[in-house]
């Protein structure tokens with residue numbers, strides 16, 4: 001995957017860009033949710049929202065770990 005903010009190539013499944021600090025997984029998930037809303041894919045939307053909450057949690061944990069480095 002590529003960071004949309006600074007174009008750094010990141011390993012698949014990255015949560016936070018090490019170069020600019022962008023929360024890449026959250027940004028990607030937001031876009032998926034937006035696309036599902038536009039197509040009114042209710043089932044997919046519910047699943048994406050659930051995944052989003054999980055990514056928020058994981059990103060917060062990773063952000064804390066980066067701070068402690």
Ligand SMILES: [Zn+2]
Nearest residue numbers: 003006017020
């Ligand atoms: Zn970046």
